[in-house]
Amino acid sequence: MVKRSKVEVAVLGAGTAGMGAYRAARKHTDKLALVEASHYGTTCARVGCMPSKLLIAAAEAAHDARHADLFGVRTGEVSIDGSAVLKRVRDERDRFVSFVLDAVEDFPEEHRFRGQARFLSPHRLKVGDDHEIEADRVVIATGSRPNVPGFLKAAGDRLVVNDDIFEWQDLPESVAVFGPGVIGLELGQALGRLGVRVRMFGVGGSVGPIQDPEIRQCALDTFNREFPLNPDADTRKIERTADGVAITFDDGERGVVTETFDYLLAATGRRPNIDGLDIQNAGLELDDRGTPLFDHYTLRCGNSHIFIAGDVNNSQPLLHEAADEGRIAGNNAGRYPDVRAGLRRVPLSVVFTDPQIATVGKTIQEVDDACRGCFAVGSVSFEGQGRSRVIGRNRGLLRVYGEHGTGIFMGAEMFGPAAEHIGHLLAWCAQQRMTVSAMLDMPFYHPVIEEGVRTALRDLNHRLSIGPAVVEHCLDCGPGG
Numbered sequence: 001m002v003k004r005s006k007v008e009v010a011v012l013g014a015g016t017a018g019m020g021a022y023r024a025a026r027k028h029t030d031k032l033a034l035v036e037a038s039h040y041g042t043t044c045a046r047v048g049c050m051p052s053k054l055l056i057a058a059a060e061a062a063h064d065a066r067h068a069d070l071f072g073v074r075t076g077e078v079s080i081d082g083s084a085v086l087k088r089v090r091d092e093r094d095r096f097v098s099f100v101l102d103a104v105e106d107f108p109e110e111h112r113f114r115g116q117a118r119f120l121s122p123h124r125l126k127v128g129d130d131h132e133i134e135a136d137r138v139v140i141a142t143g144s145r146p147n148v149p150g151f152l153k154a155a156g157d158r159l160v161v162n163d164d165i166f167e168w169q170d171l172p173e174s175v176a177v178f179g180p181g182v183i184g185l186e187l188g189q190a191l192g193r194l195g196v197r198v199r200m201f202g203v204g205g206s207v208g209p210i211q212d213p214e215i216r217q218c219a220l221d222t223f224n225r226e227f228p229l230n231p232d233a234d235t236r237k238i239e240r241t242a243d244g245v246a247i248t249f250d251d252g253e254r255g256v257v258t259e260t261f262d263y264l265l266a267a268t269g270r271r272p273n274i275d276g277l278d279i280q281n282a283g284l285e286l287d288d289r290g291t292p293l294f295d296h297y298t299l300r301c302g303n304s305h306i307f308i309a310g311d312v313n314n315s316q317p318l319l320h321e322a323a324d325e326g327r328i329a330g331n332n333a334g335r336y337p338d339v340r341a342g343l344r345r346v347p348l349s350v351v352f353t354d355p356q357i358a359t360v361g362k363t364i365q366e367v368d369d370a371c372r373g374c375f376a377v378g379s380v381s382f383e384g385q386g387r388s389r390v391i392g393r394n395r396g397l398l399r400v401y402g403e404h405g406t407g408i409f410m411g412a413e414m415f416g417p418a419a420e421h422i423g424h425l426l427a428w429c430a431q432q433r434m435t436v437s438a439m440l441d442m443p444f445y446h447p448v449i450e451e452g453v454r455t456a457l458r459d460l461n462h463r464l465s466i467g468p469a470v471v472e473h474c475l476d477c478g479p480g481g
């Protein structure tokens, strides 16, 4: 017998975006349904941001111990206890997940529905096999999942995705990483630093989210000093053998070679969870990938009563964006039809490799379009930068973009030390639409990595014909500024 419910707002998916949408909608109505098909706990806490950063923290500890020699500090041989590393990852991960589970438990039981949600019509949803919900408004917040190209499936039971790694009881001897995107770089480098033999295979030349060719080359050279990374690999064959996964590929000068790995990690992008929703019944206009067309500021799909937030809308699959979008979509679903534009922030992304990668504001191609070619680039290398050298992290490059005439700071890309922090400073300036000169009016302490940022901004202002040339080793910049 089918159970029926009627609500004002149904939120599909209890991840970061869905929980945010639920909370925002609840300020307007108590007739709510929050539908979850699988586990509570969110992708970020269970298999995403948090366990990956925990693994990276262990890798950094190993790396720092191995490189203490630089400072004359002898640690002896560093050994890695794989099962202890993974136990800490899981213990801490479970703690983060438990906070999410507590939050869900606090939601009234009558609001919580378990089961796969599907559209029967624009206002009717099926949840699992035995429940139907009629909803005045709907927020789709069903997230994304790993997208695994068919040819990788030849790795059979040795094919893994990010979710699987955190369940390992011990570290393997070797992993082939397909996809040098954000997940592949973060997890691949961490595994490498924990003693796993890693090789990365890409297609099309891309490296993480980097769009600036000079930053990309710098990152590629740096990573390749640590592990082999071919961003445009020519993979000939993948085969599950008795020993693991044999991968045959063209390795340039070495010719066509076969290397065997314990596992193949597919980090080849993520796909929105739209396909299980019977979205064709929702009466929405879809793009050529089957995602509903929606407004960036209201998250509303066309002129409908349906909103879409988080990874599922395939626009900016990052945690803070999912949280913002959930809040905006839930608020609008609650207040409908009085739909309002929400605050969208300047783009910011950070990749937790070492060196880290940060992208801020417009990409170099977007700056070129927006300024119709009238822009300049300032840069600094961290090789000789004072503070970076002091702490032995003097690798990488920062490139900052500004508009000719107005002198406005437009965006930046960085591969270098403390990029997670410098990315924030630059994003805050971009959101304030500051000029490069106004940024240079801010205080810079000494000796700090931000002095390198100042050098890049001075270089940019000079190239915009606003400021003087950067003085090499200038005293008032501080040594190595």
Ligand SMILES: Cc1cc2nc3c(=O)[nH]c(=O)nc-3n(C[C@H](O)[C@H](O)[C@H](O)COP(=O)(O)OP(=O)(O)OC[C@H]3O[C@@H](n4cnc5c(N)ncnc54)[C@H](O)[C@@H]3O)c2cc1C
Pocket (backbone or CB within 6 Å): 012, 013, 014, 015, 016, 017, 018, 035, 036, 037, 038, 039, 040, 042, 043, 044, 047, 048, 049, 050, 052, 115, 116, 117, 118, 141, 142, 143, 144, 162, 183, 273, 276, 277, 309, 310, 311, 312, 316, 317, 318, 319, 320, 322
């Ligand atoms: C390994 C990894 C590392 C990451 N690291 C970072 C990071 O450091 N920083 C960062 O900003 N971002 C990071 N991200 C991205 C970030 O995790 C996501 O952007 C964010 O979690 C998306 O939240 P969401 O609410 O859209 O999706 P989710 O949290 O995935 O929630 C979607 C929910 O919908 C449910 N669902 C799916 N289909 C249905 C259905 N038909 N009916 C009902 N429920 C359904 C799912 O079970 C899930 O619970 C990382 C991601 C990964 C995979």
Ligand SMILES: NC(=O)c1ccc[n+]([C@@H]2O[C@H](COP(=O)([O-])OP(=O)(O)OC[C@H]3O[C@@H](n4cnc5c(N)ncnc54)[C@H](O)[C@@H]3O)[C@@H](O)[C@H]2O)c1
Pocket (backbone or CB within 6 Å): 149, 178, 179, 180, 181, 182, 183, 184, 186, 201, 202, 203, 204, 206, 207, 208, 209, 267, 268, 269, 270, 316, 317, 318, 349, 350, 351, 352
């Ligand atoms: N630090 C963070 O903020 C963080 C960390 C992890 C994930 N994320 C989010 O999760 C999203 C998904 O991450 P992702 O790394 O899966 O996707 P991605 O889009 O960043 O990278 C996918 C990579 O796989 C490559 N690729 C595609 N097909 C391939 C093939 N057949 N063989 C080899 N390589 C192939 C692509 O060229 C690309 O380099 C990211 O876009 C990001 O938004 C963020």
